[in-house]
Amino acid sequence: AQKITQTQPGMFVQEKEAVTLDCTYDTSDPSYGLFWYKQPSSGEMIFLIYQGSYDQQNATEGRYSLNFQKARKSANLVISASQLGDSAMYFCAMREGPGAQKLVFGQGTRLTINP
Amino acid sequence: GAVVSQHPSRVICKSGTSVKIECRSLDFQATTMFWYRQFPKKSLMLMATSNEGSKATYEQGVEKDKFLINHASLTLSTLTVTSAHPEDSSFYICSARIGPDGNSQYFGPGTRLTVL
Numbered sequence: 001a002q003k004i005t006q007t008q009p010g011m012f013v014q015e016k017e018a019v020t021l022d023c024t025y026d027t028s029d030p031s032y033g034l035f036w037y038k039q040p041s042s043g044e045m046i047f048l049i050y051q052g053s054y055d056q057q058n059a060t061e062g063r064y065s066l067n068f069q070k071a072r073k074s075a076n077l078v079i080s081a082s083q084l085g086d087s088a089m090y091f092c093a094m095r096e097g098p099g100a101q102k103l104v105f106g107q108g109t110r111l112t113i114n115p
Numbered sequence: 116g117a118v119v120s121q122h123p124s125r126v127i128c129k130s131g132t133s134v135k136i137e138c139r140s141l142d143f144q145a146t147t148m149f150w151y152r153q154f155p156k157k158s159l160m161l162m163a164t165s166n167e168g169s170k171a172t173y174e175q176g177v178e179k180d181k182f183l184i185n186h187a188s189l190t191l192s193t194l195t196v197t198s199a200h201p202e203d204s205s206f207y208i209c210s211a212r213i214g215p216d217g218n219s220q221y222f223g224p225g226t227r228l229t230v231l
Contacts, residue, residue: 037222043206045159045222091158101147101212103220105158 003027004094004106011111013082020067021077021109023092033095034075035103036066040088048090051075079111087113117143119211121223128199129231136194136226138209144189145211149220150182153206165192199230 005024013019025034036048051059051066059066067076079086089110093103118141128134138148146167151159163184164172171184181203183195192211196203207226213219 035220043208043225043227045208045210045225047219047221101164102149102161103210104161107158 002106003096003104004092006090006092006106006109008109009107011109013111013113015084015113015115016081018078018080019082019086019111021079021090021092021111023075023077023106025073025075025092025094027073027094027096029096031097034066034068035093035095036064036075036077037091037093037105038086038088039091039108045091049077082113084113084115087111117141117211117213117219117221119145119209119221119223121207121209121226123226124224125227125229127229127231130200131198133195133197134199134228136196136207136209136228138192138194138211138223140190140211140221143211143213145192145213146189147212148186148192149210149212150184150192150194151208151210153208153225155206159208162194196228199228201230204228204230 003026032053034051038046049059049061049064049066051068058068063080065078089108091108092106120139122137148165150162152162153159161174162177165184165186167186167189173179186192210220210222
C-alpha cells in the first residue's frame with residue numbers, strides 16, 4: 001500500500017493565484033513527520049516545509065503553508081501568490097516514528113505556473 | 116542552510132565498468148546519509164542508509180554487492196555502482212541528516228549516470 005499519495009500528476013495555475021497540492025498519507029505510528037520538497041528541472045531537492053504529527057498549528061514558511069488535517073491524514077501544501085519560479089515538481093514525504101531516519105516520498109506533482 | 120555536494124554531477128560510462136559517486140556535507144557533520152535513486156518522471160526511491168563507521172542498511176530489493184556504500188568519515192559517503200549496466204542509468208541523489216530527529220534532511224544536487 002502506498003504510504004504517501006499525491007493524486008495530482010500535473011497542475012496548471014495562473015501567476016499570482018494560490019495553489020493547493022494534495023498529499024495524503026498512511027501510517028499507524030502516532031509519531032511521524034511530513035515534508036514537502038521542490039525539485040526544479042536542475043534536479044536538486046529543495047526543502048520547503050515540515051509538519052510534525054504532534055504540532056498543534058499548521059506549519060508556515062513564507063508563501064508556503066501546510067494544511068494539516070490529521071483525522072483525514074492529509075497534508076496539503078498551499079502556495080500563495082504563485083510565481084513563475086514556482087514551476088517544478090513537488091514531492092510530499094513522510095518520516096515514520098520518533099528518531100526514524102528515512103523518508104518515503106509520494107509520486108510527485110508537476111506544477112506549471114502560466115504567465 | 117546546510118550544503119551537501121555531489122560529485123560528479125554527470126557521468127557516462129561503458130557497460131561493465133564501475134562508477135563512484137561522492138556525497139559530501141560541506142559545513143556540517145553527518146553521521147547519517149541516504150542514497151536515493153530517481154527514474155525519469157518518477158519519485159525518489161530510497162536505496163540505502165549510510166551510517167558513519169558502520170555498514171550501510173539497504174532497502175529491500177537493492178543489491179548490496181551491486182551498489183557499494185562507504186561512509187568513512189562524518190562528511191563523506193560514497194556510492195559505487197559496480198559492473199554498471201544500461202538499466203543502472205538513473206539520477207542518484209544523496210541526502211544528509213542534521214540532528215537526531217531527522218527533521219532536517221538536506222539533499223545533494225544529484226548525479227546523472229548514463230551507462231552505454
